[in-house]
Amino acid sequence: MNLQSFQENLQEKGINPSNNQLQQFETYYHTLVEWNEKMNLTAITEKEEVYAKHFFDSVTAAFYFDFTQELHVCDVGAGAGFPSIPLKILFPHLQVTIVDSLRKRITFLNHLASELELEGVSFYHDRAELFGKNEKFRHKFDVVMARAVARTSVLSELCLPLIRTNGMFIAMKGAHMEEELADGKEAIELLGGKIKKIEHFQLPENNGERNILFIDKKRKTPKNFPRKPGVPNKNPL
Structure with a gap:
């Protein structure tokens, strides 16, 4: 997916990036590749793959959820900034x-936020389990997102505590969502969530299958979740 194809595919979904926004994506790509030479940020570095499998993939959530609202979004385990920076x-x-x-x-x-001249962004070095216990952030966000970080049952324990009641958890996944969801339904309910919908689709130009899980936050998460660092992964709910 080159820059023109990226732009055209977004326009087909009703998103019309400005020239400045397209230039920000170009700067993002070059900064990512430059820094990736000295630290492991991504295994995907070929430009057309980055545009398809990182940039466009990150934006697909906006095809099914209204990001034009005033929202405070938390991205858990964002790595190189996906999906929240795109x-x-x-x-x-x-x-x-x-x-x-x-x-x-x-x-x-x-560094990236400075290069892109982004305002209204905050970055925290912390374990998600500890971040979710912090009263400054717990039950505070309108939307919490995670992209291919862990299994759904684990993600739910890390993310649902951060979401305000009536907020939304958006989990962006690859293939085989059904199996994960079967294992994670009880955890989602225990943590105060309710599955709203799953969107299944293919990325353009044969770049792979994707699923996006939307979970409504119906009530506050019990105080004993998330558990101590490492426990959700080792012993999923």
């Missing part, structure tokens, strides 16, 4: 908070 570029009014457990990735994201 969404922030296209919807600059969003307030974005990113939490990641690796300090070097937070260093990259701070």
Whole structure:
């Protein structure tokens, strides 16, 4: 997917990036590749693949959810900034908070935000389990997102505690969502969530199958979740 194809595919979905926004994606790509030479940010570095499998993939959530609203979005385990930074570029009014457990990735994201001249972004070096216990952030976000970070049952424990009642959890996944969901339904309900819908689709130009899970936050998460760092992964609900 080249820049023109990226633009055209977005326009087909009703998103019309400005020249400045397209230039921000170009800067994002070059910054990502430059920093990837000194730290492991992504295995995908070929330009057309980055545009398809990182940039466009990140934005697909906006085809099924209204990001034109005033929203405070938290991205858990964003790595090199996916999906929240591409969404922030296209919807600059969003307030974005990113939490990641690796300090070097937070260093990259701070540099990237400066290069892209982004405002309304905050980055935190922390374990998601501890971040979700912090009263400053717990039950505070309108939307929490995670992209291919862990199994749905684990993600739910890390993300649902951060979402305000009537907010939304958006989990962006690859193939085989049905199996994961079967294992994660009880955890989602225990943590105060209710499955709203699943969107299944193919990325353009044969770039793979994707699923996006939308979970409504119906009530506050019980105080004992998330559990201590490492426990959700080792012993999923």
